[in-house]
Amino acid sequence: MTAVLTEFSKTSQAKGALKLKQTLTFSFAGAVLIHVVVWTLLPMLLQTNASLDMIEGLAWGREWQLGYEKDPPLFPWLIELITTWSDKKLWVSYLAGQLCIATVFFSVWQLGRRIATEAEALVGALLLEGVYYFNLPTPEFNDIVLQMPFAALFGWVLHKAITENRLTIWIVSGLVASLGLWSRYSMGAYILPLALLMIAHPVARRRLASPGPWLLLLTSTLLFIPHLYWMAESGFVSIEYVGRRAPEITKITDFLSSLFSFISAQLLALLPMLLIAIMLWRWRSSRNWLQLRWGNFDQAYITALAFGPIAISLCLSIVARRPMRVMWGAPLWCFIGLFIVMAIRPFLTIEKLRYFGRAWSIAMLLPIAFFVLDQLYAPQITGNEKRTHFPGTILAETVTDRWHGTFDSPLKYVAGDTWYAGNVSFYSTERPSTMFSHGGRRFSPWIDPEDIKRAGAMLIWDATQEGDAIPAELATQFTNAIPQPPVILDGEVSVHHLGLAFVPPETIESP
Incomplete structure (x- = not known):
């Protein structure tokens, strides 16, 4: 009788331990x-x-x-x-x-x-x-x-x-x-x-x-x-x-x-x-x-x-x-x-x-x-717009339309500030390749200088911070860039004033 009770006790303990383990596993998963x-x-x-x-x-x-x-x-x-x-x-x-x-x-x-x-x-x-x-x-x-x-x-x-x-x-x-x-x-x-x-x-x-x-x-x-x-x-x-x-x-x-x-x-x-x-x-x-x-x-x-x-x-x-x-x-x-x-x-x-x-x-x-x-x-209180509220889609649509209003060729390259050029690259339907202006071609080895001459490029920068003129780091690399009217975008609490310039494709004439 003692042996039976001992075995029953062990079985009950094992079942209790198994139930506890399952409960803890369920709690973790939940x-x-x-x-x-x-x-x-x-x-x-x-x-x-x-x-x-x-x-x-x-x-x-x-x-x-x-x-x-x-x-x-x-x-x-x-x-x-x-x-x-x-x-x-x-x-x-x-x-x-x-x-x-x-x-x-x-x-x-x-x-x-x-x-x-x-x-x-x-x-x-x-x-x-x-x-x-x-x-x-x-x-x-x-x-x-x-x-x-x-x-x-x-x-x-x-x-x-x-x-x-x-x-x-x-x-x-x-x-x-x-x-x-x-x-x-x-x-x-x-x-x-x-x-x-x-x-x-x-x-x-x-x-x-x-x-x-x-x-x-x-x-x-x-x-x-x-x-x-x-x-x-x-x-x-x-x-x-x-x-x-x-x-x-x-x-x-x-x-x-x-x-x-x-x-x-x-x-x-x-x-x-x-x-x-x-x-x-x-x-x-x-x-x-x-x-x-x-x-x-x-x-x-x-x-x-x-x-x-x-x-x-x-x-x-x-x-x-x-x-x-x-x-x-x-x-x-x-x-x-x-x-x-x-x-x-x-x-x-x-x-x-x-x-x-x-x-x-x-x-x-x-x-x-x-x-x-x-x-x-926070944006309303501080007056600073969060990047995750930036109108990236509107920016990409606006500058892509500007490009096609000037050239008949695809927008293949965009160069400039990481944030603005990156937004154009991602949200544009053409997904242009990006050259970040702070590093030039060394940090963008996928850029073919000859191809960028043939296809042209879009330059973009923060005109509020850097002014309306093409920034020196871009102007020295793209001497034939043509300044464009700035892009003005209304954000939730900010107005974004962006400079824009086009590097014309060598093989395609402007309309």
């Missing part, structure tokens, strides 16, 4: 689905124009290069593919950005299920909802958002590769690492600390005697070689861009001030999550609440994932004396929530998980409210 749907719908309803990074990526992506002035090519390729497939509908870009964030949540959750309990994995993943970088900026799909899922996937699959030592998983890890680098060079901030962990930790170091880690290295290197070749051929223009965006600061006080500003901004971005973490800390199960031990591989691994990327980035910044920009911190915090849960080990009862659910709801609703108010009322 939370992520809500995030994806809300942050896809909001920009669809409140924004009418593509953002700056999307416009720039689309101007690059149509040229199908192995690299671009600022970035590796994966983001421009992807946004070109999805917008072409959707017939220039922006919803697909908004959805793509949220699928990237959902992949981060999923990867962190999967790693959490490997190294913690089901409840801790759920909380560790959903804590990211309280990090600024995973909500408000994400409607602007760009290279930063695209790198995030590869960073999170790499953290998950590498742990799987180290613990299971299967060659296929090592190869997948190399593939993910390479795709992350094709998205953004800052993927190296994840690769380097985990490589150091492989050398330093005895559990991971044993794998160096097997072929797995070397297959990872071989796979990622071989797949990245085409872009490395492009970097050398281009004169390392994408590396130069980083230097221009973060010029060296020689005065130590100025550098320390910029470093303090960056760290303060990161703490502010993490603040909602840290407030929820304080609530979790009150639920710790023992007085020995900070449970971090180097000998425990899982805890060493999650510590390296959570703080390795930001540590590496700060070290490079200090050594080079180049300040980090605030948004460069966005992809570096994918595993901070799981680290906190692993460090605190809160006592997560069903009732306390409900409390966490309410806190998660607040952490989600506050950015949503701010986004809605910002989109609806």
Whole structure:
């Protein structure tokens, strides 16, 4: 009888554990689905124009290069593919950005299920909802958002590769690492600390005697070689861009001030999550609440994932004396929530998980409210029109009609400011190739000088800032440009005064 009762008790416990697991899985899926749907719908309803990074990526992506002035090519390729497939509908870009964030949540959750309990994995993943970088900026799909899922996937699959030592998983890890680098060079901030962990930790170091880690290295290197070749051929223009965006600061006080500003901004971005973490800390199960031990591989691994990327980035910044920009911190915090849960080990009862659910709801609703108010009322209050409310379609139609009113040939090229030339390139029915005026042909190698002479080009610039005359950087390259009457566009709260000039086609006479 005792044996029967014992067996019945075990069966009941197993069923209860299975039901709890299913409930937690359903909760995770529901939370992520809500995030994806809300942050896809909001920009669809409140924004009418593509953002700056999307416009720039689309101007690059149509040229199908192995690299671009600022970035590796994966983001421009992807946004070109999805917008072409959707017939220039922006919803697909908004959805793509949220699928990237959902992949981060999923990867962190999967790693959490490997190294913690089901409840801790759920909380560790959903804590990211309280990090600024995973909500408000994400409607602007760009290279930063695209790198995030590869960073999170790499953290998950590498742990799987180290613990299971299967060659296929090592190869997948190399593939993910390479795709992350094709998205953004800052993927190296994840690769380097985990490589150091492989050398330093005895559990991971044993794998160096097997072929797995070397297959990872071989796979990622071989797949990245085409872009490395492009970097050398281009004169390392994408590396130069980083230097221009973060010029060296020689005065130590100025550098320390910029470093303090960056760290303060990161703490502010993490603040909602840290407030929820304080609530979790009150639920710790023992007085020995900070449970971090180097000998425990899982805890060493999650510590390296959570703080390795930001540590590496700060070290490079200090050594080079180049300040980090605030948004460069966005992809570096994918595993901070799981680290906190692993460090605190809160006592997560069903009732306390409900409390966490309410806190998660607040952490989600506050950015949503701010986004809605910002989109609806900020332009009227500040007098500054948002780029996502710019009349890009009207601009493209207006200047394209002007071109065809003068020439019988297609509009094949547009040159000028990134924003205005990029809007013409994307929204014009003819999708002209773009040469951004700040870099000339060096940053636009797809421009054939002989073809641009034959086909002609349109020049466009911000006349409010640069005056009605053709800017020097354009005038020196297109000496035969003919100024046109300016284009005046009414925005929601701004009047856009744009300069325009035509470079006439050599083979076609004006009507």
